[in-house]
Amino acid sequence: MEKIVIIPTYNEKENIEAIIAAVISQQADYHILIIDDGSPDGTANIVKSLFPKYTGRLFLEERHGKLGLGTAYIHGFKWAMTKGYKYIFEMDADFSHNPSDLERLYNACKNGAGVAVGSRYVKNGAVENWPTNRIALSKGASLYTRIITWMPVKDPTAGFVCYQRKVLEAINFDNISFVGYAFQIEMKFAAWKLGFKIVEVPITFKDRKLGASKMNKGIVKEGILGVLELRWQSLFKNYRRRLSSEQAANQANLFQQQDIILREK
Numbered sequence: 001m002e003k004i005v006i007i008p009t010y011n012e013k014e015n016i017e018a019i020i021a022a023v024i025s026q027q028a029d030y031h032i033l034i035i036d037d038g039s040p041d042g043t044a045n046i047v048k049s050l051f052p053k054y055t056g057r058l059f060l061e062e063r064h065g066k067l068g069l070g071t072a073y074i075h076g077f078k079w080a081m082t083k084g085y086k087y088i089f090e091m092d093a094d095f096s097h098n099p100s101d102l103e104r105l106y107n108a109c110k111n112g113a114g115v116a117v118g119s120r121y122v123k124n125g126a127v128e129n130w131p132t133n134r135i136a137l138s139k140g141a142s143l144y145t146r147i148i149t150w151m152p153v154k155d156p157t158a159g160f161v162c163y164q165r166k167v168l169e170a171i172n173f174d175n176i177s178f179v180g181y182a183f184q185i186e187m188k189f190a191a192w193k194l195g196f197k198i199v200e201v202p203i204t205f206k207d208r209k210l211g212a213s214k215m216n217k218g219i220v221k222e223g224i225l226g227v228l229e230l231r232w233q234s235l236f237k238n239y240r241r242r243l244s245s246e247q248a249a250n251q252a253n254l255f256q257q258q259d260i261i262l263r264e265k
């Protein structure tokens with residue numbers, strides 16, 4: 001139970017089978033957890049049809065209705081921690097993130113990073129085929145986040161990430177409030193505030209070729225206001241205490257112990 005890649009999906013029928021195959025075909029042994037939000041296009045059924053092919057490596061959690069990226073990942077994090085995984089990855093289903101970069105993120109965490117971020121905006125990082133307005137929005141969001149929060153991360157909205165388990169254990173998910181892309185900023189901000197090392201690994205991000213984007217105005221608005229809110233909250237003394245969760249960590253350990261006991265039986 002070393003590495004699991006969490007992939008949230010909403011209407012990804014064109015990508016899902018190929019992205020699963022691409023992760024499985026990596027040399028290292030990655031498990032995959034799909035969190036599907038009741039995709040009307042039947043994404044979850046495609047995943048289920050692949051269970052016999054990837055027994056013990058492919059898992060699916062289904063939620064009823066589109067509840068957002070942030071809560072999908074939190075659901076996945078809790079699931080992965082309960083099962084005892086040590087390295088927990090976030091990745092999109094649409095091939096914007098290249099599965100062959102997983103290993104470099106893993107190595108960064110192995111070498112001491114609490115969080116390894118697949119970064120477009122560090123040296124040797126790149127974005128391919130994105131329209132100029134998307135690049136401007138993404139770069140603008142990164143700059144804005146850094147100015148407001150002073151967080152030393154060049155690609156704070158990045159969604160290709162490896163977390164060491166201990167980082168997720170330390171964060172109290174009850175106080176992670178954003179559902180869209182602001183969630184990505186919030187997670188990095190929480191890890192940074194709790195003193196974990198964040199390392200950015202250069203990646204080339206590619207625009208999706210198949211399926212539709214889920215980006216919308218609400219997500220942008222949440223990002224703009226969300227960053228201000230994070231900064232505002234962090235001015236108060238009890239912010240770190242609220243963010244960290246001894247209780248959450250203990251609970252995760254308890255789950256793990258229970259799971260080990262169950263497996264030993």
Ligand SMILES: Nc1nc2c(ncn2[C@@H]2O[C@H](COP(=O)(O)OP(=O)(O)OP(=O)(O)O)[C@@H](O)[C@H]2O)c(=O)[nH]1
Pocket residue numbers: 007008009010011012035036037066067068069072091092093094096207208212213214215
């Ligand atoms: N479970 C779940 N997954 C979601 C939700 N919204 C987006 N996703 C998935 O999250 C990943 C990222 O979403 P995208 O639509 O690709 O967002 P993006 O990469 O910023 O936008 P594009 O570059 O335009 O594709 C994809 O795998 C989506 O299927 C949601 O509400 N619930």
Ligand SMILES: [Mg+2]
Pocket residue numbers: 092094096208
């Ligand atoms: Mg995408």
